[in-house]
Amino acid sequence: MQIVIIGAGVIGLATAWRTAAGGAAVTLVDPAPASGASSVAAGMLTPVSELTYGEEPLLRLGLASRDRYGAFVAELEELTGLETGYRTDGILEVAFDSDDLRHLDDLRRFQEDLGIPAEALTGRECRRLEPMLAPGVRGGLLAPEDGSVDPRRLAPALLAACERLGVRLVRRRAERVVVENGAAAGVGLDDGTVIPADRVLLAAGPWSGDLGGLPPGTVPPVRPVKGQVIRLRTRAPFLRRATRGLVRGSSVYLVPRADGEIVLGATQEELGFDTRVTAGGLWELLRDARELLPGITELEFAEVRAGLRPGSPDNAPVMGPTALPGLLVGTGHFRNGILLTPVSADILSAMLLDGPVPEVAGPFAPDRFSPEVSA
Ligand code: FAD
Secondary structure (H helix, E strand, O other), rough: OOOEEEEOOOOHHHOOOOOOOOOOOEEEEEOOOOHHHHHHHOEOOOOOOOOOOHHHHHHHHHHHHHHHHHHHHHHHHEEEEEOOOOEEOOOOEEEEEEHHHHHHHHHHHHHHHHHOOOOOEHHHHHHOOOOOOOOOOOOEEEEOEEEEOOHHHHHHHHHHHHHOOEEEEEOOOOOEEEEEEEEEEEEEEEOOOOEEEEEEEEOOOOHHHHHHHOOOOOOOOOOOEEOOOEEEEOOOOOOOOOOEHHHOOOEEEEEEOOOOOOEEEEEEOOOOOOOOOOOHHHHHHHHHHHHHHHHHHHEEEEEEEEEEEEEEOOOOOOOOOOOOOOEEEEEHHHHHHOOOOOHHHHHHHHOOOOOOHHHHHHHOOHHHHHHHHHH
């Protein structure tokens, strides 16, 4: 079986690795592997802290992926000898004022209704966990089973795993899906060559809708959602675990790495394919982070970047066969693509190899956006 995967972000890379491990010949097409959202993301693994009303199927998918993470990373690190910066020290969510605290209380009740333990903490208990927090922090929630990974280490490790398993990497832009006899039969590249395929997986993040050769409506609409991120550096201990904060209703997070990097993010902006870093975006992040952790202003500045999250119409992933036989999609992972990498790779590789598909995949089929199903 010849499989071509378009896009080598974390979703395309992890799926290529798992599909090659299942015995298929896999070609991965990307002019710049791991250059998309996967190179900007903070890497929080937080199905619980990110919980939103009405997103229960996404919560189940997130929990299924978080449960797979330890084994996934252990196998990857052993195969490649590369570290991924995986940590399981929990995620702390703190509230700046009493309205923010009310919001966290609502979230805790919602989590409890769903049977997910959430530990409510006073301001003092939060500061015991994270001594650099401002004295005014009102309280918080600890999600003890959440954690983080470094996407800038995860993606190279996935690339190395693909190389180990003989995945062919073609550093070119895919321009079109070749259709023969009403089915996907290959991928046309920007140099005019065509790679024949029995199956094609489109995993090109927010660019997944850009490919030529497809009948209209074959790929559900995916939009870019801009996120600006600041990277800081510290030599002295500053933060023990990933910490999210609500500051007068606006969200900010800081994710520490073992080497002293601290990722501060992120804005959420609907501005199309715009990756400019703006003064206003950075100011908002620094303003809110300083309210929670006043010492942040002493940290060394390292980098600013903006990335594009792939968002589907309902902000949930889109994974599975399209109306064009032989063409599958794996995109729309929005704010959770790093968290959802292991489960998405299991789902998409099972679909490509005709294996048993994990049940949690059910609600994320692309046909939920087709006019008949949505009616
Ligand atoms: P991408 O990583 O965007 O990769 C798409 C790839 O497709 C790119 O390498 C690109 O070069 C390639 N491509 C595009 N067009 C073509 C073409 N025509 N031919 C061939 N290749 C093509 N998720 C979490 O779980 N936790 C977080 O803490 C988190 N924080 C985030 C913070 C920010 C600021 C952002 C922007 C995202 C964050 N995310 C987080 C979300 C996560 O990064 C994404 O959901 C995930 O990276 C999506 O992966 P992907 O492989 O689908 O897409």
